[in-house]
Amino acid sequence: MNVPQTKSELLLAIDKNFNKLISYLNVIPPELTSDNSMDGHSKGTEMSIHDLVSYLIGWNTLVVKWITYDEKGLPVDFPETGFKWNELGLLAQKFYSDYRELNYRALMTELESVKDHIVKLIDERTDDDLYGKPWYTKWTMGRMISFNTSSPYANANANGRLRKWAKNNNISLK
Template sequence: MAVPTSEAELLAAISVTFDKLIADLAKVPIHRSREATLAGHVAATTMSPADLVAYLLGWNELVLKWLERDDQGLPVDFPETGFQWNELGRLAQKFYQDYGELSYPQLLDALVHVKQRLVGAIAARSDEELYGRAWYGKWTKGRMIQLNTSSPYANARGRIRKWLKA
């Protein structure tokens, strides 16, 4: 899929990749959802399908936090307060812990809900706001959203499909 350059393309990319991902995540047997046999987000580690969903949930919530802070005129601490871009493995571990108490069905429901909130937040923005100017370094707001939503959805789908086949 091409890199989105408009609100409509961004929403389509999120919709297409999410719908495929959630269908594959629904195929994970609940009794195997905490089985840490997927390649982890940190080299030489493993994670479970539930951890993978927690990771996506954490990133989606983080993107919403960025947008909300920006809307309020507050500084956005990319990627997250207390984390640098070279510490994304540690951030992934935080997401696993943040959502570790939720059951697998609860994680899936939360992921669907946060994706719906993201769609609403994107739909409330113009093409100019999303793609008309740089927001973080050279990246536009739309590109930062895409890099942290539809791209990870596609990556996660590849991981979970490989896991399901194994």
């Protein structure tokens, strides 16, 4: 799928990519979701399915925070307060820790909930709000949302890692 350029394309990309990701995540036996046997977000590390879902929740939660702060006229710390763009591995570790106590079912519910919140925030905005002007450096709000929702749902961040992990564990994701 091409990079979304409009509100409707963004909503479609989120829906399509999220549904495919969820279909994969739903076939994974819950007892395997805590095994650190998947390539991690930092080079040379390993993580679990639970960590991957925590990572996605973390980024989606940041998107909600960014939009909410911006809406209130508050300064937005990109990517997150206390983290720089060259510290994303540390930020990933924070996300794993933030959601460590949730069981897999609760984690999946949280992922769906935060995705739904983002969709609501997008619905409340116009194409011009989302794509009419730069929001963070050269990137529009719509592009920043896409970078942290539909793109990681579909790319090697999630689906690619899941497919490789499933193949190594003889699990069919279909």
